[in-house]
Amino acid sequence: MSSAPSPQPPATSIEPLRAEAERIIAKYDRKQAAMLPVLRLIQERFGFVSLEAQEWVANLLQVRASLVHEVVTFYTLFHQQPVGAYHVQLCANIACALQGAQEYLASISERLGIKPGETTPDGRFTLSAVECLCACEAAPVMQVNDQYVGPVTPETIETLLRAPDSLPELPTMFRGAVGVEPVISKRFGTPASETIETFIRDDGYQAARKAVGEMTPEQVITEVTKSNLRGLGGAGFPTGKKWSFIPTESAKPKFLVVNADEGEPGTIKDRYVISKDPHRLIEGIIIAAYATGCHKAYIYIRGEYAQPARILHQALDHAARYGFLGKRVFNSAFDLDVVVHRGAGAYICGEETALLESLEGKKGFPRLKPPFPAISGLFASPTVINNVETLACVPSIIQRGGEWFAKLGFGKSGGTRLFSVSGHVERPGLYEASHGVTLRQLIEAAGGVRGGRQLKAVIPGGISAKILRADEIDVHMDFDSLIAAGTMAGSAGVIVMDDTTCMLEALWYAAKFFAHESCGQCSPCREGTGWI
Secondary structure, three states, X not given: OOOOOOOOOOHHHHHHHHHHHHHHHOOOOOHHHHHHHHHHHHHHHHOOOOHHHHHHHHHHHOOOHHHHHHHHHHOOOOOOOOOOOEEEEEEOOHHHHOOOHHHHHHHHHHHHOOOOOOEOOOOOEEEEEEOOOOOHHHOOOEEEOOEEEOOOOHHHHHHHHHOHHHOOOOOOOEEEEEOOOOOOOOOOOOOOOOOHHHHHHOOOOHHHHHHHHHOOHHHHHHHHHHOOOEOOOOOOOEHHHHHHOOOOOOOOOOEEEEEEOXXXXXXXXXXXXXXXXXHHHHHHHHHHHHHHOOOEEEEEEOOOOHHHHHHHHHHHHHHHHOOOOEOOHHHOOOOEEEEEEEOOOOHHHXXXXXXXXXXXOOOOOOOOOOOOOOOOOHHHOOEEEXXXXXXXXXXXXXXXXXXXXXXXXXXXXXXXEEEEEEEOEOOOEEEEEEOOOEHHXXXXXOOOEXXXXXXXXXXXXXXXXXXXXXXXXXXXXXXHHHHHOOOXXXXXXXXXXXXXXXXXXXXXXXXXHHHHHOOOOOHHHHHHHHHO
């Protein structure tokens, strides 16, 4: 059964947080934009966000209390009542379900004597079934407070109940490159790959130094255009063309927003880039900001990614100490500040305009377009929005040339990309390959279908993509080939299903995900996903 709600903390107990909250607010261009981090600060201190706390935040940010309440109730990571000392969140979406997540959820529920959504009487554990945690390579996965744990086994459950502070870390499951020289992942297997010392020893920040010191912004955009780099968050829009849409002259400031709100079931790639090679991302940010005339960048990172966010914060601090961020980057006239902004649990915020609304301190409701973000984006100013993996490609393009990068790819898609492979394969994990790799080759690189069973179906690009049958996998994994096959490349989240899979059940998990994650703004989705 659930524990009784704790009394609401009085406003006087929140007041000591004011100085820290003011420091957070100072990082943002608008007070209200600090909404999510200030609410997170309160929740980390008290375990939940009370009505009194919401009133306090409203006064601090000079907004309506009803607006703060809208935000708290919109995002799944904010609690209005206390949770247990250990909040156990087990992923129940398709990649984890294929690996027996429901059985493990039932086992934990029985052992704790509570149902999902409840807290043990002693306040020690709260159990929740959640949608995708984007650690599909280690399915089934759970998150205990901020720690990812997987693959979940009976032994893991014993450790959880006996010594929850001793749970093992999530294993690294980067499997290597398939038929190409690694580009994005070249440092993933290097010891201490996340440190600035490792990065600099491997010519890190030389591409950014070259761009800022030797090239004009127009030359940088031209090189990226030549590379055929396309947006690797899912849409596949040409990156150089997107950058060219930002007006060169603007009375308003220009912003770069990094979409690190990875949430598509089956997708794990951005978490690896941030955790394993954060300085590659930062270098890409510097180059992109310089090319588009931005002096402020915001990295909107998924709220569940606590450890990656800590790694990113540390990397930014070190880059600033070396003079690669802040005033006079590389002793040039170019200034750049970067802010890490954690989301709070909303798949819809992966859509770029919903992300902007969230970053401005509101519910993640997508905007009508036009106007497009390049003209009126963050704070109604010109804004370029790029995905983590897209920006991670940029340093290599500047270092080795756009034509070199274009030749690595296939068709109109230049370079390589990271493919997340999960489900019924022998070696689930992250793979780097050219866009010209076939789906069959990726499955074979992952050891083939588990246990020698027959392949039944594959999701090629995250759960939004149309499923392919076993006789449709000789298809190249570039954007255009997959569109021609009636599906899409999306986020390159490959989910493999063998002949034991019930396709109606798989469809139910997909439908459940979209019903749960509907932002509720428009009636066809709000009502229709529930009906489905």
